[in-house]
Amino acid sequence: MKVRAKKRDKNIAVAAMALGAFAACQTAPAHADDMSVEIHMLKERLKQLEERVAEQGRKEKQTQEKLRQQAAQQPAPPPGPAPYVFPAGIGVPPQPGPGGLTGTETAVRGLPTLGPSTIWFKGVTITPGGFLALESVTRSAFLGADIGSPGFSNIPFENAPSSHSGEFRFSARQSRFSLLTQGDVDPVTHLAGYGEVDFLGAAQTANSNESNSFNLRARHLYLTVDNDFFGAHLLAGQTWSLATMNTKGIVPRQEDIPLTIDSQYVPGFVWQRTPQIRLVKDIAENAWFALSAESPATTFGTAPGAGTFFDGATIVDTVAAAGTAFPQTTVLGGSLFNSANAISLTQMPDIIGKVAWEPTILDRTIHMEAFGIFRQFTDRVIYPVATAAAAPYPAFPFGTGLQNHNNTSTGEGVGGSILIPIVPKVFDVQFSGLTGRGIGRYGSGQLPDVTFNTDGSLAPIQETMLLVGGVWHAFPELDIYGYAGEEFQGSHYSFAINNAHTVTPIGWGNPLYVNTGCNVEFFGTGAGTTACIGNTSLVRQATVGFWDNIYKGPFGRLTGGLQYSFTQKYAFAGIGGSPERNENTFLTSLRYYPF
Numbered sequence: 001m002k003v004r005a006k007k008r009d010k011n012i013a014v015a016a017m018a019l020g021a022f023a024a025c026q027t028a029p030a031h032a033d034d035m036s037v038e039i040h041m042l043k044e045r046l047k048q049l050e051e052r053v054a055e056q057g058r059k060e061k062q063t064q065e066k067l068r069q070q071a072a073q074q075p076a077p078p079p080g081p082a083p084y085v086f087p088a089g090i091g092v093p094p095q096p097g098p099g100g101l102t103g104t105e106t107a108v109r110g111l112p113t114l115g116p117s118t119i120w121f122k123g124v125t126i127t128p129g130g131f132l133a134l135e136s137v138t139r140s141a142f143l144g145a146d147i148g149s150p151g152f153s154n155i156p157f158e159n160a161p162s163s164h165s166g167e168f169r170f171s172a173r174q175s176r177f178s179l180l181t182q183g184d185v186d187p188v189t190h191l192a193g194y195g196e197v198d199f200l201g202a203a204q205t206a207n208s209n210e211s212n213s214f215n216l217r218a219r220h221l222y223l224t225v226d227n228d229f230f231g232a233h234l235l236a237g238q239t240w241s242l243a244t245m246n247t248k249g250i251v252p253r254q255e256d257i258p259l260t261i262d263s264q265y266v267p268g269f270v271w272q273r274t275p276q277i278r279l280v281k282d283i284a285e286n287a288w289f290a291l292s293a294e295s296p297a298t299t300f301g302t303a304p305g306a307g308t309f310f311d312g313a314t315i316v317d318t319v320a321a322a323g324t325a326f327p328q329t330t331v332l333g334g335s336l337f338n339s340a341n342a343i344s345l346t347q348m349p350d351i352i353g354k355v356a357w358e359p360t361i362l363d364r365t366i367h368m369e370a371f372g373i374f375r376q377f378t379d380r381v382i383y384p385v386a387t388a389a390a391a392p393y394p395a396f397p398f399g400t401g402l403q404n405h406n407n408t409s410t411g412e413g414v415g416g417s418i419l420i421p422i423v424p425k426v427f428d429v430q431f432s433g434l435t436g437r438g439i440g441r442y443g444s445g446q447l448p449d450v451t452f453n454t455d456g457s458l459a460p461i462q463e464t465m466l467l468v469g470g471v472w473h474a475f476p477e478l479d480i481y482g483y484a485g486e487e488f489q490g491s492h493y494s495f496a497i498n499n500a501h502t503v504t505p506i507g508w509g510n511p512l513y514v515n516t517g518c519n520v521e522f523f524g525t526g527a528g529t530t531a532c533i534g535n536t537s538l539v540r541q542a543t544v545g546f547w548d549n550i551y552k553g554p555f556g557r558l559t560g561g562l563q564y565s566f567t568q569k570y571a572f573a574g575i576g577g578s579p580e581r582n583e584n585t586f587l588t589s590l591r592y593y594p595f
Contacts, residue, residue: 100421101256101428101471102247104479107557108259108547110593112180117595123183130177130196131559131591135261139167140584147171147587148200148263151210151446153487153536155569157518157579164521173199174263174589176219188228194239194253196220200263206338209297209441211273212238219273224252231282235292242278242292242352243371243442244271245417245432250280250288250356256419256430258469259481260543261563261587267445267541268467268485270415270434276349286358293351298344298377299441300329301448301461301508301535327379327407327456345378347408367419375411375438377449380404381456407457411438411449415465428471435464445487445539451508454496461508462490477549486540491572509535509572516576534571534579541567545587561589 098106098113106113112129119126135147141163143150156163178196185191201217212218222237235252245256258265265271278292330342337343354371382404413436421428438460440447445465450458467485474480491509505512513533545563552558567583 098254100425100473101419102254104259104471104473104547105247105254105257107559107593108479108561109257110176110178110591110595111253112178112595115595125180125182127180127182128178128595129180130595131175131593132172133175133589133591134170134172135174135587135589136168136170137262138586141165141581142167146200147174147261149567149585151264151444152267152539152541152567153445153447153569155539155567155581155583157532157534157569157571157581159517159520159522159532161521163581174261175199178220190224190226190228192224192226194220194222194224203338204340207297207341207343208274208295209299210271210446222252233280233282235276235278235280238273238275241270241272241274241294241442242276242290242354243373243415243434245369245419245430246356247367247419249358250290250354256417258483259471259479259547260483260545260565261561261589262543262565262585265444266467266469266483266485266543266565267443267487267539267567268432268465269444269483270432270442270465270467271444272442286360288356290354290356291352292354293349296344296346296348296350296375297441298329298346298450298458299446299448300344301451302533327381327452327458329379329458345380347378348376350375364421364424366421368416369418370416371414373411373413373415373434373436373439373442375449375460377409377411377438377458377460378406379456379458380406407455409438409450409458409460411460412436413439413442426473430469431467433464433466437462439463439465440487440489443487444485445536447487447489447536447539448508451492452506454494454506459492459507461492464488477552478546479548480544480546482542482544484540484542486538488538488540489536491535491537509537511572511574513572513574514576515571515574515579518571518576518579531576532579533574535574536569537572537578538570539567541565556592556594559589559591559593561587561591563587563589 105111110129110131112127114125114127117128137145137147141156142165143155144162144167146169158164176196176198178194180192180194182190182192196219197216198219199215199217201213201215203215206212206214218238220237220239222235222239225234227233233250239252240255240257242250246254247256248254257271258269260266272294274295274297276292276294278290280288280290283289328345330344333339333341333343351374352371354369356367356369358365358367360366413434415432415434415436417430417432419428419430434442438449440449440461440463443463443465447463448461450460453459465485465487467483469481469483469485472480489508491507493505493507493510495510495512496504496506503512513535514531515534516531518532518534543563543565545561547559547561550558550560563586565583565585565587567585568580569583570580571578
């Protein structure tokens with residue numbers, strides 16, 4: 001409208017200038033009457049021009065009004081998908097990071113987050129993560145272990161002379177490096193890969209019982225495929241077990257891992273890092289279901305024993321030259337495994353199902369989970385062939401009807417957890433637990449999965465794990481944590497009797513096991529000074545600690561941590577009593593997070 005008004009004013013000005021030019025160009029005086037007539041004609045012409053300009057302005061107003069009326073009468077078009085925009089530049093601008101417990105977990109573990117360190121290359125974002133650390137551990141009883149306790153059930157009783165000495169050591173081996181790559185096939189399909197390594201492997205003790213410990217130790221190596229349209233998510237590779245608690249949904253890299261410096265965490269914490277394939281389905285905006293198949297392994301409670309096994313109606317004797325009927329549970333490592341280490345017989349993966357729900361109560365989002373585990377255990381019972389030294393007993397297996405055979409048994413467990421922000425972004429508490437048979441592999445205490453029956457078959461051991469914890473985000477740069485957890489098992493035992501009526505205790509927690517030497521430091525020779533079966537019945541711990549950001553700025557982050565833990569280990573009662581042992585541990589950490 002302003003343009004049209006300017007045009008109208010311009011026309012008026014042109015007419016006025018023409019009138020002035022006409023008057024100025026008169027070279028001779030005109031008659032007064034003629035002049036007045038001409039002036040009158042010019043005024044009439046100017047008036048006509050003004051009316052035409054005004055009429056044109058009115059028509060333009062009417063046209064604009066009709067267009068507005070037509071636009072108002074038409075329905076609004078349905079909203080279409082927002083145009084897809086790829087990340088731009090090398091060095092993606094900082095993104096809002098996670099807060100509360102999730103943010104603390106991300107910071108302590110050095111997980112990669114989109115920010116200035118992220119590189120965009122051919123449509124894929126590459127984000128590094130990790131930290132460099134110098135840490136120390138001080139123990140009241142010598143374990144000969146690095147920054148990670150070797151399963152809290154391995155705390156020695158007093159019969160071990162070295163355990164009467166304290167232990168101190170520095171370690172930089174928990175330093176880790178990680179790399180996250182992400183690419184979007186289209187607005188609803190996302191691909192990602194994540195790898196993380198540290199240096200806590202030891203070749204001669206490497207195993208896959210709970211976490212990979214081969215050098216270079218691969219903590220995580222996996223790919224993910226996410227489809228927003230179907231609400232489906234695939235994970236394939238090695239990472240935390242599906243049984244491990246999350247802080248949000250069932251999302252990789254948002255697991256609820258204790259903030260401890262000790263890399264074995266806390267008794268009662270349910271976890272493992274193992275190769276797996278996992279499928280997650282969104283069932284609502286705040287609910288998810290997942291199913292995973294995870295690489296198996298079996299841990300055993302005591303050896304089969306030096307006695308004999310009773311099989312059906314036939315007594316199997318110990319024979320000096322031929323040995324005893326025994327179950328074969330492990331074999332030495334083959335290709336790409338350490339040939340000096342035993343690997344358990346396995347026939348199928350562990351199967352885990354899980355559901356997570358996050359209801360909002362008042363202004364708090366509460367994270368809840370429930371899960372179940374199904375496992376299978378296998379061994380092969382082998383009967384020796386007797387020699388002349390075994391007479392008058394028949395040779396095995398020929399002529400007795402006893403044949404080598406496989407035994408399979410199953411284990412199962414159910415568990416759950418809850419994470420409650422008591423004061424959102426300030427104070428979080430959590431509770432978790434797992435109970436079942438044959439689940440020892442999944443606990444930080446590393447109690448055994450199975451023991452043995454008299455016929456050589458495997459018997460899953462009943463176990464319960466419990467953990468409670470809290471994290472106080474005291475200040476933006478200070479987080480204080482505390483956890484208390486325990487793992488306890490039930491006994492499962494039997495007795496083998498041979499032809500000479502000799503009774504041999506078998507199983508886990510057998511009351512005929514001799515514990516007389518558990519509380520006596522070994523000081524010489526003789527059975528009485530070394531007899532300590534000491535099957536563990538309970539391991540528990542209380543621990544507190546903090547993490548403080550010493551520096552945080554454009555050059556990364558420097559963080560210091562301190563942790564103290566008090567651990568107790570108890571054995572089943574046997575001949576000589578029920579031994580126990582306590583362990584006090586102090587740990588420190590200085591970490592630099594460059595990314």
